[in-house]
Amino acid sequence: MAFNSADTAAFKNVWVFCEQRQGKMMPTTFELISEGRKLADELGVELCGILLGDNVDGIAKELGGYGADKVYVYNSPLLKDYTTDAYTKVITDAVEEIKPEILLFGASNIGRDLAPRCAARLHTGLCADCTHLDIDMPIYKNFLREASTLAEERIEKLGTVKINGQDHDVSRDIKMTRPAFGGHLMASIFCPRFRPAMATVRPGVMKKREFCADCAEKVEILHPAFELSASDIKTEVVETVKAAKKLVDLIGADFIVSVGRGISKDVEGGIKLAEELAEVLGGVVGSSRACVDAGWITADHQVGQTGKTVHPKVYVALGISGAIQHKAGMQDSECIIAVNKNENAPIFEVADYGIVGDLFKVVPELIESIKAAKAAQ
Amino acid sequence: MKVIVTVKQVPDTSGKVAVNPDGTLDRASMQTIINPDDMNAVEAALALKDELGCKVVAFTMGPPPAEGMLRELMAMGVDEGVLITAREFGGSDTYATSQIIAAGIDTYGVDEDDVILAGRQAIDGDTAQVGPQIAEKLHLPQVTYAGEIKKEGNTFIVKRMLEDGYMTVKVNTPCMITCIKELNQPRYLSVGGAFEAYSKPLVTMTYETLKDHPLIDATTIGLKGSPTNILTSFTPPQKGAGMMLEGAGKETTDKLAGILAAKHII
Ligand SMILES: Cc1cc2nc3c(=O)[nH]c(=O)nc-3n(C[C@H](O)[C@H](O)[C@H](O)COP(=O)(O)OP(=O)(O)OC[C@H]3O[C@@H](n4cnc5c(N)ncnc54)[C@H](O)[C@@H]3O)c2cc1C
Ligand SMILES: Cc1cc2nc3c(=O)[nH]c(=O)nc-3n(C[C@H](O)[C@H](O)[C@H](O)COP(=O)(O)OP(=O)(O)OC[C@H]3O[C@@H](n4cnc5c(N)ncnc54)[C@H](O)[C@@H]3O)c2cc1C
Numbered sequence: 001m002a003f004n005s006a007d008t009a010a011f012k013n014v015w016v017f018c019e020q021r022q023g024k025m026m027p028t029t030f031e032l033i034s035e036g037r038k039l040a041d042e043l044g045v046e047l048c049g050i051l052l053g054d055n056v057d058g059i060a061k062e063l064g065g066y067g068a069d070k071v072y073v074y075n076s077p078l079l080k081d082y083t084t085d086a087y088t089k090v091i092t093d094a095v096e097e098i099k100p101e102i103l104l105f106g107a108s109n110i111g112r113d114l115a116p117r118c119a120a121r122l123h124t125g126l127c128a129d130c131t132h133l134d135i136d137m138p139i140y141k142n143f144l145r146e147a148s149t150l151a152e153e154r155i156e157k158l159g160t161v162k163i164n165g166q167d168h169d170v171s172r173d174i175k176m177t178r179p180a181f182g183g184h185l186m187a188s189i190f191c192p193r194f195r196p197a198m199a200t201v202r203p204g205v206m207k208k209r210e211f212c213a214d215c216a217e218k219v220e221i222l223h224p225a226f227e228l229s230a231s232d233i234k235t236e237v238v239e240t241v242k243a244a245k246k247l248v249d250l251i252g253a254d255f256i257v258s259v260g261r262g263i264s265k266d267v268e269g270g271i272k273l274a275e276e277l278a279e280v281l282g283g284v285v286g287s288s289r290a291c292v293d294a295g296w297i298t299a300d301h302q303v304g305q306t307g308k309t310v311h312p313k314v315y316v317a318l319g320i321s322g323a324i325q326h327k328a329g330m331q332d333s334e335c336i337i338a339v340n341k342n343e344n345a346p347i348f349e350v351a352d353y354g355i356v357g358d359l360f361k362v363v364p365e366l367i368e369s370i371k372a373a374k375a376a377q
Numbered sequence: 378m379k380v381i382v383t384v385k386q387v388p389d390t391s392g393k394v395a396v397n398p399d400g401t402l403d404r405a406s407m408q409t410i411i412n413p414d415d416m417n418a419v420e421a422a423l424a425l426k427d428e429l430g431c432k433v434v435a436f437t438m439g440p441p442p443a444e445g446m447l448r449e450l451m452a453m454g455v456d457e458g459v460l461i462t463a464r465e466f467g468g469s470d471t472y473a474t475s476q477i478i479a480a481g482i483d484t485y486g487v488d489e490d491d492v493i494l495a496g497r498q499a500i501d502g503d504t505a506q507v508g509p510q511i512a513e514k515l516h517l518p519q520v521t522y523a524g525e526i527k528k529e530g531n532t533f534i535v536k537r538m539l540e541d542g543y544m545t546v547k548v549n550t551p552c553m554i555t556c557i558k559e560l561n562q563p564r565y566l567s568v569g570g571a572f573e574a575y576s577k578p579l580v581t582m583t584y585e586t587l588k589d590h591p592l593i594d595a596t597t598i599g600l601k602g603s604p605t606n607i608l609t610s611f612t613p614p615q616k617g618a619g620m621m622l623e624g625a626g627k628e629t630t631d632k633l634a635g636i637l638a639a640k641h642i643i
Contacts, residue, residue, distance in 0.1 A: 021541070081544070084509070084519055109539050113521040116471065116506035120513035125472060125604030128504035148611035158609060164601055175608060180503045182390040187610040194604045234518035234552075238534070238545040247541055281643065300540075314642060324390075335642055336619070337633070349615060353633055357625025365627045369634035370643060377638060 003096040005123045011195035014040040015100035017091065018051040018063060018071070019110055021082070022240070025059050027251070028106035028203040030066045035133060035206040036104055037067030039174065042135040048072060048100065052090055054080035057221065064219025065211045072098070072222050078230060081237040082110050088117045089232050094224065095122060100196050102174050104133075107200035115200045125191035126198040127176035131205045131309075134175045140188075143177075148186065161192070168192045174199070182305055183328030204251040204309045247300040248284050250308045255283025255316075258303055258330070261290040262319015262340065262359055271297065273363040274318060280370050281314065286330075288320045304329035318359045322347025339363065378490040378550075379432040380422040381482060383511065384415040384450065386443045387501045396612050411446055414496025416563040418556040421526055422494055423454045423564065429528075432456045434485070438466060438478055444579065451574035452566050458577070459485060463584035468600030471502070475510030476602070480592040481582050483515060490531055493553045497522060505555075512553035514592060519553040520546050523560055 004010075016036045019026040033049060040047035049063045049071040060071045074090050091114070095103065103118075105111035107129045119126035132147070134140035137159060144155045161168050173190040176199045180187055191197035250256060257278040263270025274285045286308075287301040303310055305325040315333035320326060322338070322345055330336070331350045338351035339359045348354045355362055388407040395403035411419075422433045435450045437443050438461040447458030461481045469477065482493065493515075495508035505521075512519035524543065525536035535554060537544045548554075587593050596602050622629045637643045 021539075084521075088513075109522050109537075112505050113509060113519070116504075116509040117513050117519070119506075119604075120472060120475060120510040123472075123604070125470065126504075126506060127605060128471075128502075128506055144609070144611070147613060149614050150609065150611045154609075161606065161608065163606065170608060178503075181388070181501055182503070184390060184612070185396065185610055186613055188608040189605050190608050191605050234548065235520060236547040238547055240539075240542065240544045242542040314637075335637075343621075348619070348621065350619075352619040353636070354619055354621045355625055355629055355633070356621070362625050362630065366630040366633065369627070369630035370637070372631070373634035373638040374643060 003122070005194040008101075008193070008195045011099045011101040013046045013048055013100045014043065014102045015048050015050055015095075015104070015196070016068070017103070017105045017111065017114070018049040019106050019108060020051065020053050020056055020059060021110075023053065023056060023059065025062065026106060026108065027208075028108060028201075029063070030208045031203070031206040032104050032106055032201055033063055033066040033068050034209040035201065036102075037209070039102060039133060039135055040069075042139075043101075043172070045101070046070060050074075050091065050094060052079045052087055060221050061216050061219055065213060065216035066209055067215070068219055070220045070222060072224055074226055075223070076228055078228050078233065081240060083233050083235055083237060084113055084117055085233045085235065086228055087114050088121060090226055090228055092118050092121045093226060095196060097224070103196040103198045105198070105200045107202045111200050115198060119198050122196070124194040124196060124198060125189075126200070127178060127189040127191070128200055130176045130178045130199045130201050132177040133199065133201070134177075135172065137171045140175050147177075163192050173197065179328060183324050202309055204311070243300070245298070248286075250284060250286055250301070250303065250310050253284045253310070254313045255281035256286045256303070256310055256312045256314070256330075256333075257281065257283060257316040257318065258286035258288065258301075258320060259291055259297070259318050260288040260320030261294070263291070263296070266360065267296045270319070270359065273360070273367075277316065277363055277367050277370075280367055280374075281316075283312065283314070286310070286315075288323075288326050317347050317351070318363065320347055321345050322350065339366075378429065379434060379488065380425050381485075381487070381491060381493045382415070382418045382422045382433065382435050382455070383478060383493065383495040383507070384419065384435050384437050384446065385412045385496070385499045386410075386437065386439050386446045387412045387499055390500050409446075411449070412496050412499045414498055414556060414558065417558055417560045418494040418496050419450060419453065419455065420561045420563040421523075421556055424561065425492075425528065426454065426456075434459060436461065436478060436481060436485075438462070438474065438481070447579060448574045449566065451577045452570035453564060454570065456577060458579045459582060460579065461582045461587070465584040465599050468603065469598060470603035470605040471504050471506035471510055472605070473598045473603045475507050475514055476592050476597050477587065478507070479511045479514035480587045480590040482511070483592070484582065484587060484590055485580075487515065487517075487551050489551060491551045492533065493517070493551070495553065495555045497555045497557045508553060508555035515553075517551055517553050518548050519555070520548050521555040523554045523556050525560065526554060
């Protein structure tokens with residue numbers, strides 16, 4: 001029978017595309033598996049990973065440790081390097097055959113290349129770059145009460161929607177929330193008429209769960225048959241080059257000290273101060289896009305809409321004005337400290353602690369104060 | 378050979394963004410601009426034209442005023458504009474949008490040595506899905522996140538940027554390439570070109586033009602044909618004002634360090 005994405009009742013289970021590069025699992029995969037577990041539990045179904053690569057069985061078990069019940073593994077030399085064509089074919093063939101109801105991808109440069117292509121082939125909807133996922137209606141409504149300015153009556157009323165003239169109950173649909181318009185607006189999207197409901201999920205946003213060694217032992221690894229030949233692949237990967245320098249791990253950091261254009265009068269000195277403060281705190285240096293665009297610091301340091309989304313314990317913003325695109329990447333930090341010489345800088349609107357002053361004067365003092373406070377503990 | 382560029386007119390989200398009380402965007406009060414990534418796609422197209430003398434055609438789907446944007450692009454050197462516009466196309470998600478734009482491009486015609494350039498992402502919808510989905514609908518190979526493009530015969534050699542490095546990918550025409558900011562520095566509009574722009578051809582494709590194309594069907598276009606629906610849209614609450622510490626001296630930083638230590642944050 002031909003594949004019919006509109007036959008929604010035929011689809012079951014939550015799937016996560018498990019992205020690996022050069023045989024190493026991308027950290028986002030574990031975040032997605034953890035989040036997928038939550039969704040599968042709310043639906044009372046299984047959570048399955050789908051893993052493509054060449055000889056990647058060795059990294060499949062670990063997925064069980066974060067909550068996967070099963071992993072479908074597809075091994076082939078043709079899947080060693082990522083290509084849109086090969087990955088789209090294998091994934092869409094698997095979806096057509098096994099029929100998952102939800103399919104999640106990390107919103108990485110690869111996930112955002114692959115997921116739209118798969119959605120277009122499968123004739124289904126794809127929600128881009130999500131930052132929050134829900135099934136359960138009461139939990140979703142509580143999320144809106146916290147995360148939105150919507151009036152209670154409007155939240156209370158949510159539940160049934162007219163879709164092309166017919167009432168549709170959204171309580172079993174995945175509700176995918178994402179920022180749009182550069183973070184000025186949030187939207188909850190759903191995919192009522194087609195399956196799987198697909199989403200790409202922003203890296204660094206979902207929380208990774210505690211690793212469970214027992215569960216990793218118990219996970220079921222499956223190798224379904226599949227068809228793929230060299231002629232399916234229309235692009236040729238000539239080489240894959242890793243950045244020479246070790247990239248800064250913003251997403252895994254507990255403490256981030258970021259610099260902005262406010263360091264312009266002494267760029268080197270400003271970055272050095274940030275490095276010193278980061279070192280005292282045990283963290284790393286981040287940056288606004290202004291500094292990246294000016295060539296003062298490399299792009300892997302950029303926090304924000306087109307950089308990384310971070311939620312460290314402490315985020316220190318030095319000489320950063322707090323443009324919406326910057327805030328989009330850091331406003332969920334547990335504690336935000338801002339130093340800016342302009343008392344009206346928008347960064348102070350999201351700061352837990354603000355100091356109005358010249359960063360070149362404040363930061364050396366802050367370093368001394370923190371050293372002293374730590375020594376006193 | 379020709380280069381097709383897809384270009385979207387978007388509200389300028391870099392300044393103040395006005396939101397209506399019901400959580401929707403007050404588009405009327407906002408300036409429109411050419412989507413920033415699309416300017417990089419246009420520049421890449423014009424660079425190919427400078428080098429090879431090929432024709433550059435800009436496609437946009439949007440309300441009739443988007444014609445102004447096409448004229449602006451013609452003033453920069455684009456040879457022809459195609460405006461896809463119809464009430465039936467309104468409310469489309471990325472699936473439906475791609476379906477319609479692909480139908481428009483296919484109706485115009487894609488030759489063996491053509492390339493389609495898109496921006497990676499539009500700053501309003503922010504999805505980065507339309508480029509790959511047009512490629513899928515047209516059965517063309519795609520390379521996204523292009524940070525460098527070189528042409529050798531009918532092959533493009535693209536530096537495809539990754540978070541932790543890059544891939545070098547070879548792809549034959551016809552193909553789709555999506556462009557990022559790092560690709561180039563867009564040129565400025567020339568005054569001379571502004572007059573010339575109005576003598577260049579501008580084609581309008583409406584529902585009538587495209588309705589018989591196999592990709593166009595009431596079930597695949599517009600709000601009704603879109604697989605995704607918006608359940609609700611909202612603005613996030615402003616975080617409560619934090620504590621502003623008075624003065625920029627050592628007492629202030631001592632006080633801050635003291636609070637952080639007391640709260641076991643450091
Ligand atoms: C599509 C798009 C995507 C974007 N994505 C991102 C993104 O991901 N991340 C991002 O950061 N930006 C992004 N931006 C850019 C963003 O809009 C801002 O331009 C940028 O964040 C500004 O950086 P800044 O705060 O460092 O510089 P500015 O806005 O110039 O602010 C500098 C600040 O430093 C203060 N200052 C100056 N001197 C001192 C001093 N000696 N001591 C203390 N304070 C001082 C000033 O008062 C000012 O507030 C994006 C923009 C667009 C259009
Ligand atoms: C708040 C909100 C959230 C949304 N979320 C989703 C979602 O999660 N999933 C979904 O499927 N739809 C979503 N949509 C709908 C989506 O924004 C529209 O379908 C839009 O027309 C295309 O998507 P985009 O702006 O994200 O473009 P992108 O896919 O980001 O654009 C990439 C490139 O495609 C080309 N392009 C895009 N649109 C056009 C055009 N009209 N004319 C010419 N070229 C174009 C440009 O070259 C552009 O640089 C959302 C809309 C809103 C208002």
